[in-house]
Amino acid sequence: MTIREIRTHRLVAPLRMPFVTALARLTTVSTVVVEIVDDDGRSGFGEAPEVWTVTGSSLASAEACISEVVRPLLVGRLAEDLIANCRSVSAAVVGNESAKAAVDVALHDLAARRLGVPLSHLLGGTRLTVPTDVTVSAGDADGLADSAKQRVGEGYRVLKIKVGTDAAGDVARVAAVRATVGPDVEIRLDANQGWTPREAVRVIRALEEAGTGVTFVEQPVHHRDLDGLAWVSDRVDTPIMADEAVFGVADLVEVIRRRVADMVNVKLAKCGGLGPARTLLDLANAQRMGTMVGSMLETEIGIGAAASLVAAYGTSVVSDLDAVWWLARGAVTGGMRYEGATVVLPNAPGLGVTDLAPAVEEIA
The missing domain is CATH 3.20.20.120 (Enolase-like C-terminal domain)
Known part of the structure; x- marks a missing residue:
């Protein structure tokens, strides 16, 4: 079963109150959601949050990394090759850790869905x-x-x-x-x-x-x-x-x-x-x-x-x-x-x- 499609979605969600730290004052969550779809139409999800003051990641940079590097790399590959796919993504681009994390999680999510088990069980645990x-x-x-x-x-x-x-x-x-x-x-x-x-x-x-x-x-x-x-x-x-x-x-x-x-x-x-x-x-x-x-x-x-x-x-x-x-x-x-x-x-x-x-x- 192969990876058929990789989609990205922007999501901006309001906070219930301002989140204030020594680095920033935030009123929203801004993130890019990655959706990896296999030939059966199953979707695995991950996200790359925009965090200028820590990772330097932005919505635009995450989208560019995924659309220009990750999508051509993964589409058509076997969805079952979880570790190999994750390693390929990690090696394909320097930095961009948020974007790579989103893809990594989406690949794991898809793998767990294909097996019909919670993600924590795929990772070797039993707790929920x-x-x-x-x-x-x-x-x-x-x-x-x-x-x-x-x-x-x-x-x-x-x-x-x-x-x-x-x-x-x-x-x-x-x-x-x-x-x-x-x-x-x-x-x-x-x-x-x-x-x-x-x-x-x-x-x-x-x-x-x-x-x-x-x-x-x-x-x-x-x-x-x-x-x-x-x-x-x-x-x-x-x-x-x-x-x-x-x-x-x-x-x-x-x-x-x-x-x-x-x-x-x-x-x-x-x-x-x-x-x-x-x-x-x-x-x-x-x-x-x-x-x-x-x-x-x-x-x-x-x-x-x-x-x-x-x-x-x-x-x-x-x-x-x-x-x-x-x-x-x-x-x-x-x-x-x-x-x-x-x-x-x-x-x-x-x-x-x-x-x-x-x-x-x-x-x-």
Whole structure:
């Protein structure tokens, strides 16, 4: 059975509220959905989110990569040759990790559908549920505390607080959240590269002295400043997680070699798909690094794929899979859903997505 057609669709979905980090303020999810169709008319889906400030990927660049390189490469090939097809796509173009991840996921989704099993089962797991944290956008102390209280009221027990916009006020912001949610809720921080190394050490030490109980801090300094990241890690007790500093295997090898972080955040749109993500998790586990699977702002397609990976492989901490919570409404028909702080994967072939929202624009 061969790959008959590859289509791309633009999807722009509104958020329920602004998503604010040290890097950007977003009000929509913008993504390119890839649809790979076989001779039987089955479709596998993947997505390439537009993330200018992290991956540099845009809707136009993802579409160009898929239409000009991937489509001529894959159309007519056997759909059953999953690994060979994924390797060919990865080798065919430099960079463009989001586009390659979208194709990788779509190929895996199609393979799972052909076998009639959920994607997590294709990846070697049996679970259909995984826990998630929830992100609290950057803001003032009162706003953060109010948002955190609401999320805890909805059943979330792990909060990811966005900091890094103002180092001078970050200690007060985190302290306000801790005072509001009490001692039994996990608080983790994501600075999104917003601090200098000296600011990071000052803030983290102050949080330690204040007894805020922060479990780890994600990407405190610029992603290229591995010396600065190591300098921070050496001077604080709180574990440090690398995110934007690690896209692929070479990046993680360097982080491990230089001992600059204790943990790593693996994202499909950074590394190029499920295959590379599994390699990163295996490498981190072999080196006894903490692991988490995260995402960009994505739809049920991207989060379903990431959650399927976690369901099959596991991570050392609760993963960051709340992106669909931020959508004002569902972007597709079918796929993953939430029950409180749990991602529920459908007991259906592949990702379980049956249709795209009627407002998507086809770019094929």
